[in-house]
Amino acid sequence: MRIAQRLGLAVGAGLVVAALWAGAASTATAQNSQPDLSKVTKGEALPVKDVSFSFQGMFGVYNKAALQRGFQVYKEVCSACHSMNLVAIGDLGERGGPDFTPAQVKAIAASYKVPAGPNSMGQTTDANGQPLMRTATPADHFPPPFANVEAARFANNGAVPPDMSLLAKALHGGPARIYSIVTGFNLKPPPGFKVAPGKFFNPYFPGWNISMPPPLTDGSVTYTDGTKATLDQEAHDVATFLMWCAEPKLDQRKRIGLEVMIFLVVLSGLLYASYRRVWRDIH
């Protein structure tokens, strides 16, 4: 009986440790040196680059400055082709997010135009058939760059730029995949691999042919906070921002999670003591 009890405890504890270990191990899978493309299966996406983010690990939270810079990259570069349908402009003011001040959020909202509701005549379009527009408010979502999928396809050589709201969770490898793709355009195709016409070579993208032209270079943006805008910095910032777009409640989740874990550890301790006391006379 004693042995079975101990075994049970050991297995329970083992399960917890295994989960923690698996979690820690899963974040560290990569290599950073120039990959040897002749040694890997052609077309199979390379493992993501070894890049770390502030929001990793049990205590990791978003870096507010990186989120604000990442938003700038998104606004000035990405949003020209990619929509962000699930995120409201007002979300930028959230604590645990970019945390812009209410005045900044209002100013950002005012820089967007969105389709207006019907006017006093009940019209939603002007005399030329163009939709009536109004200035956006923080309650509006980011307006998409194209009217519909067909327009997006027409403007992008047949490819539809994916919506960015969930991209950091939808891509295998997460935000590190975004970072790897954005910084992965500078490699030469290995002998025998033909880049499809109108496509770009990127071994971090499945199939190695990507329709997106290299989106960022050194100095693509001029950061308002004075940070030097290297390609690496921009890619890292925008990957951080896109992770926040995909998982805006991460900070709150980890904070509550820590409280829950501490509570459960104490509860388990009390229950274990009660258990030993109740069973004391039985063995």
Added chain:
Amino acid sequence: MAGHSDYTPSNGFSRWLDTRLPILRFAHDTMISFPTPRNLNFWYAFGAILTFCLMMQIITGIVLAMHYVPSSTLAFDSVEKIMRDVNYGWLMRYLHANGASMFFLAVYVHIFRGLYYGSYKAPREVLWILGVIIYLLMMATAFLGYVLPWGQMSFWGATVITNLFSSIDQIVPHAGTAITTWLWGGYAVGGPTLNRFFSLHYLLPFVILGVVGLHIWALHVPGNNNPLGIDVKGPQDTVPFHPYYTVKDAFYISLFALLFAYLVFFKPNFVANPDNYFPANPLQTPPHIVPEWYLLPFYAMLRAVPQKLMGVIVLFGAIVTLALIPWLDTSRVRSLRFRPMLRPFFWVLVANCILLGYLGSKEPQAVWVIGGAHIELLWVARVATLYYYGFFWLILPIVGLIEHPLPLPESISKAVLGGDAGVAAAE
């Protein structure tokens, strides 16, 4: 539900109620005074853990259903609305999604525990079969639920699994296609499919709850099996369920919740397929369609068979086999503690099931290179499938006939306490 009741109503109201609806007596007899073998170990806590999981899924599920919209154009966005705009919606959804994984983790431990200690043997065959039915209902519920977020894997998983029924065409021409069309509510997976899957996903958990009630009823007639696999001989072999097992189960539930909380709060997408964060797109098939981890062993079996109908038969046969175990095992000894010949085969079965799960997650044409030798995973899956069937249909009946079991202890109290059982058993 079994034996005499030692319930004494403590006040006027409970005396009045007891002669009209003896519900308090029932609760007392099943949850407080129920005589339980005194030697149940850690592995027996999973019954209580599973009850915890079921309640967790039902409560979080009901809250999610208040915000979810079962429409092919709105489902994906409504789930994201839950994640972003509903207060603690992210918590409800991550609890529910990871809760399914924890539920299956617990049920697999529970099933293997039952196998190890021979809990399926007389007089507990009905109890075991009810368990297999619960497991089957759980798989159906999990599959239906996985479709609801209407992501890429939801859509294509639904397409693959519902298409299994079209294999019936090979027995009765057109019947399979007709069934599939009827399931879909159209000629492809679409809005009507999502709508009915939502309806069924809300229904089945309550069916599970009902069968769990029967499962517990069937447990309380013969009482618990125990790690020794021998019958309870008298009161010295048992302790009342409360407080002995309520406190023990509570402790293990708390440990289980710790692991659960770690997943939910720190690795909420650890077991999720990233592709499901892309909205369903009927025009774009994902390169690699895989079910959730808990269904992977069956997926491996399905793909191991080259012929579609036979694959489906092997898949469902694997579950039907489980229900027949009480009659496939020919040994009179329950616990594998006393069955040295079967024990290694059991552990190979456990490893084999984990291997099948791994194989189900790999591309069907994948190859292992071990020391220069190329081993096709397809063939590994075939061997593993054969072992799964072989264990239940050959090893279990044959070993039971030829094995010499170790001598069984005289009684639970003797085994637990050593010589002078009766004296030390005083509570």
